[in-house]
Amino acid sequence: MANDIPTKATLTPFDRPNSYVGRNLSRPGARRAVAGRGTYTDDVVLPRMLHGACVRSPYAHAKIVRIDTTAARKAPGVALVMTGAELAKRCTAPWMGTLKVFEGMKSAPQYPMAVDRACWQGEPVVFIAARTRAEAEDAAELVEVAWEELPVVAEKKTALDPKTPVLHASLGDNLAFRKLIDTGDVEAAFKAADHVIEETFEFGRHTAVSLEPRSMIADWNPANERLAVYISNQVPHMMQYLFSRTLGVPEHNVRVVSHDVGGSFGMKIHSYGDEVAACAASMMLGRPVKFIADRLESFLTDIHARENTVRAKIGFNKDGTITAFDIDDLSGIGAYSQYPRTSVFEANQILNITAGPYKHPNYRARATVVYMNKVPTSQYRAVGHPIGITVAEALVDRAAETLGMDPVEIRRRNVMEDNSYPRLTGSGIKVLDLSHQACLEKLVRLMDYDALRAEQALLRNKGIWRGIGIAAFIKGTAPGPQGLYGAGGAPIAAQDACTIKLEPSGNVICAVGVSEQGQGVDTVMQQIAATGLGVPFESVRVISGDTETTPYGGGTYASRATAIGGEATYQAARKLRAEILVIAGALLQSDPKVLDIRNGVVVDAANGTLRIPLSEIGRIGHFQLGELPNDVQPTLSVTHRYRLLDLPYIFTNGIHGAYVEVDVDTGFIRHLKHWVVEDCGRIINPQLADEQVRGGAVQGLGGALYEHCIYDENAQLQNGTLADYIIPMAVEMPDIVVDHVQTPTGQSELGAKGAGESGTGAAPGVIMGAVNDALRPFGARVTIQPMTPEVVLQALGKL
Amino acid sequence: MKAPKFSYVRAESVDHALALLDQHGDEARILAGGQSLMPTLNMRLSRPQLLIDINRLDALKGIALQGDRVRIGALARHVEVLNSPVVAKNLPLIAEAMPHVAHVAVRNRGTFGGSVALADPAAEMPACALALGATFVVQSSKGRREIAADSYFKGLYETARAVNEILVEALIPVEKPGTVSVFLELARRHGDFAMAGLACHARIDKGVIAEARLVYFASEVRPTLATRAIAAIKGKPWNDATRDAALAALADDLDPMTNLHGSAAMKLHLQRVLTRRAIDQAVARARAA
């Protein structure tokens, strides 16, 4: 990875010699994990702890006529058998997965477990707590549920047909939400365009598949009426609100702790009924209750994503100018809209970001979101982006093909200019500080694009069919209060915070509201705090993932940790630095303005002469306060909160390239090489940023090539194991070359934008483009993901 | 995903295991490498009362050349077969196929006998054993008997082994000089069970296919010897006409299953692609030899 040399004449504080910003420091957490000393939720064992298991609905839609728990209650080791109806009585109110920003959106009230009707296969029905998980599963088999099957809504395409049964009678129909964005005059633009092309794309439902499944321990202490929840999660404060509100425990009496988290990808930012049931069970028993979803439960009950069909149209002229895009999305969500973030974000983001890099003046985008008898879909890494980017990039490629123009050239002609910001995207979103042109040119160099084209041509003569894909993107990151949660009324912190403290030893404790799931958030915060304060990296300890010890924050999702939490940490460190300099000034009888902190020591700013180490400030500030004048009362502890001011998101941009080989006899796709150039603003830790991009790209490629939750016509999941639901493995994945353009955001002093999803969003689109490029000599095109061998062979007309 | 309760006995001898099988019948299961058995227990897809662990039975172990046959003990781990010089020298088909069996961790525990006993339709070893005309030795408390691979694989996970019998070993004729073998399979990811596969053993004299055994797996309920396709190529030079005849005949030999991995039509298509490639390769190997 090559870091850009800052082009600005003035150097920033981050270019100082003892700055940790822009440096590859290894993660303390990695060492712990490698040493086998991580603390995942299942590693936590509490005294008198019980284990939970669920009886789940075997049907996608069925009435619960009767539940007989007699035998289960008598089974060995069983402490509690709780039905959905019993749990509902302990809940303050049902969940309602709507947000007021989504005008006209409908959802039905939902209890954590099915009460009198199950609406998807896998919905929890009865929760059992027993001495061991095995005994809980034994007892679950003894629960007798009399079911009456109800008609199933399994297909999104017919969900709104009058003949299709209505899932929730109170809603009138199966429509969750409709939205239209219409800027310019699309119809007129299509009439005027030299060419108009239309195509339809299908995306298969898939899911996050975190290595560590959803895992939690609920520990209710009847003596002080406090609930502690250890949970593998991304959003401790949101979970605190959720458990508090659902079970009526005052918020300050709920503590949520997320120790090490073994992957999450957006899947662990939602409400899950079995987790509430485990809390209720602990409250009823006065004992800790552990619940670990097994792999089958994960496939059945973790949120899914991206079951979409998109019909799309592009209008363009002979010179390659794109004049209009028109897209029509149909999203099939689940039986409910997931509380509290809703299930319509996917559709909403598709509308927002499709064709986002381009200058077309006319844009129309429609979304129709429908309910079905499947597990709810909701936010999963790069929400909506893989779909919107695939669609737009495929159409841009078609336009290039129609004109006989190179795919790079058509993008060159249509991306927004780097000097044209601020401006609006076709969807009406304000974007700032983007770098499409710089990223495109860097990618072309990085790929050695012309050489690849030459090789492709040469190999075609030998019957080897290779293809090159290019996919540009914008990515919404780091939502602020004007984003959809904030404006929509969701109980999710729209800011983030850092509390930083100087300890008597002169070392630093830095507690942050953003959280760590293995991606290195803690390390990045440590680098930022050390830089902002002027202390050695090793002297800072970061605390995250515990509502009891961290300032209120939103956790980590939507590529927000570094952009939002990082700025909060930076500003907190700067404030603490200022206070330390005031104290030092008083002690040294110097003007604080002439002092600086470098490497943990207060020095003369002008010449670096050592004046007083922070250990002395710590000692005096905590123990020997008598040495200070009366008007200096140190706090040595600063909390700073940061929020985005005038934007809903910090948009970022980038571009992917892919080189694939298609076996046209078998339909197998070999991914040879992948490139990403992206602009996440100022990079704190280049290695961590690169690995986010790589991991993200692999996850995107998984959805494009392999991953698919396959349901039959009765909405029964057919592939609930890792043998049948296949995910990309190292052997099948290509080398992924990552590079960056750094355009710091003007929204913060740190200048960091989000990076965590930039790999994911464009990966499906770029590989589909590459496959279609390979198939071009055969006149074949693939428009279905995942691109299984069967899909490719069908496109080739071989089946 | 926790197994229901079961009892466990570590067999001290083959006779001990057989006595337990007699006593418990269908309620008992042999535990070899456990790589297939344990997942089905954990998912509660099967619930035997008793597991009879045969892992310490030396009589079932080992790989050795015995005259013109290689004996592979039922307990030979996949990794041992993979690394065996005896197999590499005498059974190149199996040596070529073994890297496709699962992943390192699974190969370290999984056994040759477990594969043959289970008879997963997508497993490589049953197909190879059938292609090479292996004989399986099974034993009950009444004694031993030999079952030819040709009559061993009966259906989906169904074999000629009786409930009270243990698979003891496989006796596999060495691949004779002048013969060639080719193993090909298509799996979405390396190490996955295949969606189509072919184990081929042939004698090709000066470009003419004198003899051939083509065994297809993964697409079928059991490893399947393609008698019609074999008839179409036997005694013929490998040219366009022979190829077309073989590929056409394959439609009668095979009856592919439609499942999650693809439609019957696709699997037939893939098996035809593999047929073409495998015999091309066999001819090339014969020429090179």
Ligand SMILES: Cc1cc2nc3c(=O)[nH]c(=O)nc-3n(C[C@H](O)[C@H](O)[C@H](O)COP(=O)(O)OP(=O)(O)OC[C@H]3O[C@@H](n4cnc5c(N)ncnc54)[C@H](O)[C@@H]3O)c2cc1C
């Ligand atoms: C992730 C994964 C991927 C895999 N991929 C492949 C693959 O690509 N190709 C492939 O071929 N296999 C694959 N396997 C299966 C693996 O090869 C198994 O090891 C093998 O099928 C069974 O061998 P085992 O020794 O583990 O048998 P076990 O699991 O112990 O037993 C399997 C069955 O055979 C019976 N049995 C075992 N030994 C005997 C015996 N001597 N006599 C009588 N009955 C016996 C058992 O009672 C049981 O019913 C995979 C397994 C896993 C977990």
